[in-house]
Amino acid sequence: MTSTQPTAPAAETLTAGAVVHVGSDTAREWWREAVIYQVYPRSFADSDGDGIGDIPGVTAHLDHLATLGVDAVWLSPFYRSPQKDAGYDVADYRDVDPLFGTLEDFDEMLAQAHARGIRVIVDLVPNHTSDQHAWFQAALASAPGSPERARYVFRDGRGPAGEEPPNNWQSIFGGPAWTRLEPREDDGPLGPQWYLHLFDSSQPDLDWTHPEVRAEFEDVLRFWLDKGVDGFRVDVAHGLVKADGLPDWDGSVAMVEGTVEEEAVDPGAPEDGSTGAGNHGPMFDQDGVHEIYREWHRVLAEYDGDRCLVAEAWVEPLSRLARYVRPDEMHQAFNFSFLTTGWDASALRTVIAASYRANDEVGAPTTWVLSNHDVVRHASRLGLADPGARPNGIFATDPQPDEELGLRRARAASLLMLGLPGSAYVYQGEELGLPEHTSLPAEVRQDPAFFRTQGAEAGRDGCRVPLPWSADAPGFGFGPTGRTWLPQPESFARYAADLQVGVEGSTFEMYRAALATRRAEGMGHGGLAWLDAYADSPDVIAFRNAGVVVLANLGPEPVVLPEGVELLVASGPVDGVVPTDTTVWFRA
Template structure:
């Protein structure tokens, strides 16, 4: 027994109170309650020994994903690309980059996933192309104000000689968002034109007011749908349309350095009151005339119609850093997209009242439009949540972590991360997992400058660590060279020595390991129908400063975010716990949930 004297709630701890989300009795379309696993191909598994993950590597690990119990796989970009931004600079949307394999390799992987009852979602990058795309090459060769340039955002400069950028927008990667072309004979009195790139100068923005751009991407959708993909995760979904006239903006675009997906703000220490406002905002939304313009919804209505031509409930997933949540919900109205990542949830700190607020606001906004809430805690653009939650202030979201920065508490962070994951997976809706989180991987916080590859590290002259730390190749075998990432010891980013204890083969079949905890959670979630259930707060902790507790169907979920143990009712049946649960030795044991632990009870 613990020497700490917890306070026993006066109410039945499993009695539900206020209903937040009504749920349904049966599952509907697969994407409404799916658990989807993000594969970052270059870091997942290496099939040819060159140190870079590839599509055959993904195929070789499909059994791992099937054993884990996920419903679908989302692959980050694998298209032909010069890899200036890890494939988010696409040169050909209809082919696989040789770095990752071939179209035949993709087809084999897709068939293998489908054979294991897993769907496949692929990334689509419509805001910009690579500067090596055939369209941009044609634009550079063509005259100013030509049809070839009309597909992109080219403008004459300001000032008498046109030598000032068309507006004051800044690139998300640092520096101006405009690059001027080299002089040519037919430039005219204002000299060479400028082109817009919200990200790297090698990623020119497309002009989505142009009908040819819209038609091209509808054909790209059909190309992959015809091959059998089940959906698309849409990069920078809120950024395609810019405000008319491209007005100056005095604000600052604060995002994860280098994030070509729109990215999270560098830090969420904005003017957000502790506990979060009632709309659930955390400061995670991107503002400015380059984001969340009403015209984007016309694009997604058209795409929705394309997907409707195909059977199998194909889906569109919005990567849109938009707040408030009521504004984000506009992307998942019935005739638009199907899911939108809940970044307000991801960016909420380890704070019980704030988490209850964002959960309630999420259901309120999405229920209004009949859409599922799509939960997420980590991805390839943010510091992994075991490290975020192990920071001295878990509400801060740095743009990567340097070795010289204050270091997260690895043990505390993992304990909280497991608790946060069970809190998330118990809730109705869909959920996304980022590769390696099922192993408990922390951020790699000691990468030297000479190995970093994120363009934001270079464009900010090293001021931002960037996203490399969450993209380190996975450890599959504790004793193998490169921890079994491939047939050799080569890995495109170095792995920390600590990865040996997180390796997959060190966790398979080990009771209480992070992998087995995730696997048990997904199995229980499916068996209990939690993904399409309802959510009601438990009366006993409805206003607790330390506990988030709710009931979903026949399961009560209790997360202890405080410092004192939480007493469970005598004889409570614990279905699952993120960590050890304390118990006395009485005839009818009374369990205690320690700090930073989540339990699922039979309710």
């Protein structure tokens, strides 16, 4: 790899080069530049000692989020559910599961968050329900062709006796995407029907061509908007509408939330920023989804406060993803192309530029993200021998991440992300530098992807382990009894929040400083221009945003800083030079 420039450019030469994104100082909605913190409720904090996090636990730790300086929280599902897929199998969209508390607990949490200036986004799961949902139970009790079955995707099977699935689609969690019902007396000549489930068999897909389905979800939106929520993160936003006729598809759906197994991906991103992270096939990204989101946009527009819709859409190229955030549709869409780009300066510059190109064309912010509840935490992902790898979980028998290297790169990557104009999401524990739990035994795993692949894939449990709040407390302070629904590794002790808050140089304090500087300097609504002084440095990403220079050194050689610069935030020790795998913000 070619080394970076051995000498420092003069401070006065750090002028903007190619402009990638033009900022705006005009009035703007809050979500265009917000830093939003993802709370995975069952793993955030436990108030009652049962070992499972809950809504009162969230309320009890809102001051942690206020101290960190985030603008909003997004809560993963807390609705009534049999918990076959950690709450993404919803049985009642208008109630809180007793596991997590009550509606009154939610109202209190919402009020307490708003009192601290923190907005609240809730998860919405519209692609499928739980098989325990009243609608699906009614469908099971009804005859083929009934109105009750019309709300879901029921079909007769193929073959002389309907013994083959209606098509060859596979579940994202592994195995067939169809399950056949038990026989009934009123079955047709092809016997029991089959129902579609792109995920687990306990998660039947809704039929979004049915007007009752559309009306029901508009009502669900209003229920939570009337309570005062500030927006919705929409699960599988690209999957609601399936191609007419449900045609067979010979492509691979061996992808769990962006983990590609179809083919090796070139580590150098193509010019459109694609990394292979998009879901493909007749079950995804159909044009019909956009009319649904136009309808939802109109519902949210009836309420004050700039309520927002956030798309979880694994869609590429970025120009295709940008269709979800046109002015009359959603407001944000997670940039999974950025998340899945390896630790490579050229590839990152490409995906950053392509992201602004696509989103600026439709007047939408770019929404940056590095980790969430579906992917290996980036503090571990970036510590793998191939820092561009995207495994679906990590077993104890797999090659292990380099913990020190992963944390150093994770801090640098996070500071790079937070320096970009637009909105950014922080996954709980990320602000502590928390790594993946890579040694969970099979007997404690709960992710349906692990079971539906017969243990071939580790799944997502490793990124969902309960947070460490106190280094010396049982369960690291997760709850009053020390119980945790997944075991925590001993290494979590050194990442505990009480060892980081207020401690200079900690990952938490780096995040807090970055968020404070980002707000003070207006970086969320700033512009981005590459710096010509570093144009010949293949391992350096350097740009100016508002009045701040952001410089990330991904190469092996240190990069000398110009004399006289004012250092604002750094991901690691800096003494006149930026070491490898380090990002700095400075004023020059």
